[in-house]
Amino acid sequence: PDLSCDGILCAHLLEHLPARQVPEMIRLAAGVLQRGAPLVIETPNPECLAIFATHFYLDATHVKPIPPALLVHYLEEAGFGGIQVERLHPAVEASPSLALLPGEFREAFFGGLDYAAIARRL
Numbered sequence: 001p002d003l004s005c006d007g008i009l010c011a012h013l014l015e016h017l018p019a020r021q022v023p024e025m026i027r028l029a030a031g032v033l034q035r036g037a038p039l040v041i042e043t044p045n046p047e048c049l050a051i052f053a054t055h056f057y058l059d060a061t062h063v064k065p066i067p068p069a070l071l072v073h074y075l076e077e078a079g080f081g082g083i084q085v086e087r088l089h090p091a092v093e094a095s096p097s098l099a100l101l102p103g104e105f106r107e108a109f110f111g112g113l114d115y116a117a118i119a120r121r122l
Contacts (some may be wrong), residue, residue, distance in 0.1 A: 005032045010041045012114075014071070015062045022066060023074045030078040033121040039080060041071065042088065045115040050091040050098070055113060071117050080119035087112025 008029050014022050029039050044051050046065035056062055068085045075083050091110040092098040098110050 002031055003034050005037060006034055007038045008033060008040070010039070012042060012044075014041060014043045014066050015056075015064065017063060019064055022071075023077065026074050026078045026080075030080065030121055035121055037121050038118060039075070039121065040116055040118050042114055042116040043071070045087060045112050047115075048087075048091050048109070048111050048113055050095060050110050051113050054091075054094065068115055068117065075117060075119045079122050081122045083117060083119040086116045086118065087114075088116055089113040 010025075010029070014025070017025060026039075026041075033039060043066055044056050044062075046052075046056075046067050051065070056065060072083050072085065089112055091113050092106065094113065095110075098106055101110065
C-alpha cells in the first residue's frame with residue numbers, strides 16, 4: 001500500500017529492466033515509501049570501463065547499464081532528495097594490473113565496478 005515502507009534496497013535489478021521501465025519502477029518505489037524513507041539502488045557502473053570487459057556481459061539477462069547521472073535524474077523526477085552516489089568495488093581490486101595506470105586516469109575510467117545511489121523520499 002501507499003506510504004507503507006520505511007525503506008527499499010534494490011540491488012542489481014535495474015540493469016535487467018527495459019529502459020522505459022526504470023523510471024516507472026522508481027516512481028512505484030516513491031509511492032510506497034514513507035516520507036524521509038531511503039531508497040538504495042546498487043547497479044553496475046558504466047563509468048568504469050572494466051565492467052564491460054569483466055562482468056556486465058557475462059550475464060545474458062542484462063539489458064542496459066544505467067549511468068549514475070541518469071539514475072540521479074530519475075530519482076529527482078520521482079520526488080527523491082538528498083541523493084548521494086557512492087562508487088563501490090574498486091576495479092583495481094579485481095584487476096590488480098590497473099594499479100600500473102596513473103591514479104587520476106585509473107579513477108576516472110576504472111573506478112568502482114558498481115555504484116549505489118542513496119536517496120530519501122521527500
